[in-house]
Amino acid sequence: MELTMDKIIKKAVEFKPLTAVANQLIGHYVTIFMIHRPTSKESNYHGLNPQLLDECLTYAKQNGFEFSSIDEIFTNALNGVKADRPTLCFTIDDGFDDQLNELVPILLKHNAKPTLYVLVDFIDTINWPWDYKLIYLINHTKLKELKFTHNNREFNFDLATDAQKTASRRTLVRYMKYLSQKEFFDLMAEVIQKLDVALPDQIPEAYAPAKWSELREYEKRGLRIGSHACTHRVFNSLSLDEVRSELKRAQTRLAEELASPSNIFCYPSGTTQDYSYQHAPLLQELGYPAAVSATPGNTNYTFIKKDPYNIRRHSFPNNLDRFVRYASWFEAVRSKLK
Ligand SMILES: [Zn+2]
Secondary structure, three states: OHHHHHHHHHHHHHOHHHHHHHHHHHOOOEEEEEEOOEOOOOOOOOOEOHHHHHHHHHHHHHOOOEEOOHHHHHHHHHHOOOOOOOEEEEEEEEOEHHHHHHHHHHHHHOOOOOEEEEOHHHHOOOOOOHHHHHHHHHHHOOOOEEEEEEOOEEEEEEOOOHHHHHHHHHHHHHHHHOOOHHHHHHHHHHHHHHHOOOOOOOOOHHHOEOOHHHHHHHHHOOOEEEEOOOOOOOHHHOOHHHHHHHHHHHHHHHHHHOOOOOOEEEOOOOOOOOOOOOHHHHHHHOOOOEEEOOOOOOEOHHHHHHOOOOEOOEEOOOOHHHHHHHOOHHHHHHHHHO
């Protein structure tokens, strides 16, 4: 149903006279995409096919979209600069080596001005993101189910098929996200033990982070790199002091290693349950004037100026029709109505 809808919208958007009028009426609008990992050899992870990304960028250029970096978009919004054409922006979250080497080159080839938001402890190889550890553990366990009791709640996850593994992992991540630090570390230890998988001391090859030296090379070629904090724990599970310390550490390391980190922050996970209005002042203190979330939707300069710490992004879709829809005046109108 949704797929047919995408096709109909694509047809409407491709009818040039209609799109010209719609763009006139709606004014400038911005679609910011959030990209995760490329398609992977590891099962249980649905990534972005680099070829699809290439196809979408080619389409966007042929259809008159403008590409701007997130920093440019914010500066324009602040200064009341109006874009003549609908604008697309590309952000990539987390900082995996495969994101840098398989997706960023395609974005740079199209001059799409991407920003890569890195988890600083991950790039420093101090630790790898806990939610990806769960992917690893669940992929490597031989067990067909995972059972435990936590805070008087009983959990029973099926792990027999790939689909069950994916669903179970998602539910487990959603539950663990909001635990306090102590509860979180205790449960993580219990899950590792119960799944009976040895978590490697070193970050496994399939989960390798980008290296600072490579990030510096890509920075020279036009990639902007920004802060996604340090550990991937969501801010609502941390105390304000813990959040402040992550923000500071990330900012310091980025400034030490790179020439010009992005001024715009990217919340870990970033749904409306993951952070709150209390976090904007901490960001402001450190000189971040805005932040991107994971709330889906299009945006525009007026929205961004009015509400800079809740900038919406669309998850990059897995087909061209949906990409066209997200980038369209149709979606811009829909987002305004939401
Ligand atoms: Zn992330």
